[in-house]
Every structure is written in C-alpha cells, then in structure tokens.
C-alpha cells in the first residue's frame with residue numbers, strides 16, 4: 001500500500017532537501033575526497049514513528065534517500081559507496097517489516113536503473129544472496145548485469161550481510177586453498193585476506209558513517225574499517241541529504257590520518 005504513494009513521496013523528498021549555503025562545496029570537492037564511504041543507514045523506523053507513521057514509511061523514505069545520496073556521492077567523485085540495507089540479524093524483526101524490506105530493493109532497482117546508467121554507476125549486492133527471496137535474487141542479477149559494464153562509482157548494497165559471516169567464509173576459502181595445496185600458510189597476507197572478502201577490489205573504507213545517534217558498528221565491514229575515519233551523526237537516515245554528506249566529508253578532510261605513524 002505504501003508503494004502507491006511513490007510520486008508524492010518523491011516530491012516531498014526533493015522539496016525538503018536542505019539548501020544551506022554555508023558549506024563551501026566547491027572547496028570541499030578540491031580537497032582529498034574519501035575514496036570509499038560506507039554508511040549504516042539507521043533511524044528510518046524512529047523517523048517515521050516520530051511523524052506518527054508506520055516504520056515501513058520510514059524505510060520507503062530511506063530507500064528514496066539512497067537514490068539521492070548515491071547520486072550526490074557519484075557527482076562528488078567518491079569511487080565506492082557501501083550501504084548497509086539489511087543485516088544477517090535483521091531477520092529477527094516482525095515478519096511484515098522483513099517482507100517489506102525484501103520487496104523494497106526490487107522497486108529500488110527498477111526505479112534507479114535509468115539514473116545508474118546515466119551516472120555510469122556500477123551496482124553490486126554483497127551478502128548471502130542465496131538466502132534472499134527468489135524474486136529478489138532475480139532482480140539482483142538483472143541490475144548487476146545491466147550496470148556491470150559501468151565504469152563510474154561502485155555502489156555496493158549490503159543485503160543479508162554480516163561481517164563475521166564474511167570473515168568465516170574468507171577463512172574457509174583460504175583454509176581450503178592451503179589444504180588442497182594451492183597456497184602455503186606463509187603466503188597468507190592481508191592482501192590475500194582482502195582478496196577473499198566480498199569487498200575484493202574496492203579501495204579501503206576511508207570514511208564510515210552511522211546515522212541516527214547510535215555509536216556502534218553492528219557487524220559491518222569489521223576488517224575493512226581498520227583505518228577508517230568514523231563519523232556518527234544524530235540525523236536520521238531519511239534526513240541525511242546532500243549537505244549532510246558534504247559535512248561528513250568536510251569533517252573527514254579535517255581529520256589527521258596517521259595510519260599508526262607519526263607526522
């Protein structure tokens with residue numbers, strides 16, 4: 001039922017985009033931009049409830065905002081963006097909410113496909129795809145195939161993703177290679193480990209953002225954020241618009257990144 005309100009919601013989102021002028025976006029774009037930004041999309045449910053709406057309304061607004069923020073990120077020059085849309089732990093939620101969250105990406109892929117092509121964005125889904133509903137698996141295959149040749153920003157959507165599961169799978173793959181003689185134990189380096197994670201080939205996560213006030217990582221990209229700058233904001237995901245992303249990037253640019261060394 002919520003899906004029928006599509007165009008109205010779109011207009012609402014566009015009209016509520018902040019127009020702050022104090023941010024010098026042109027200057028921010030001339031400074032080092034994080035190559036890979038990961039975002040924990042939190043706060044949709046609370047955002048909706050604060051407005052007297054069902055939680056699903058918040059997820060729908062959250063989905064619309066993913067389209068907005070991904071386009072901004074691509075234009076800003078971010079090389080890769082990984083978004084946490086459904087964790088391996090989210091199956092514990094009420095059945096109707098889970099069902100809604102399983103349908104939402106299908107609509108998202110359909111609506112966003114023309115923009116992805118126009119912006120040259122390559123979309124990939126990470127997580128245990130085989131456990132997702134068949135209809136969603138088919139939609140994932142379609143969007144990955146359609147955008148597979150795009151050479152611009154890589155947009156990774158984490159669906160049924162859990163970092164500990166990802167690490168277990170990586171260990172099993174590497175152990176199998178050692179057991180079958182394809183690799184020696186001494187060959188195991190951080191590069192080998194990264195090559196067996198779902199983010200293989202992506203730049204390291206430079207900036208990890210979590211919206212909506214919580215200050216935890218919730219089993220997201222545990223290996224990959226070893227040297228990420230962490231950015232927590234009280235803004236709920238549906239309100240995290242262009243200016244909010246620029247503010248996070250500006251804060252990243254102010255940080256002194258030493259990677260364990262001394263300047």
Ligand code: FPP
Pocket residue numbers: 041042043044045046047058059060062063066083084085086087090101104105106108157237
């Ligand atoms: C976590 O907190 C958020 C989720 C489990 C869902 C996030 C999903 C979206 C933003 C939609 C994205 C869709 C696509 C296809 C990319 P919560 O929102 O349940 O918030 P709460 O902590 O306020 O309850």
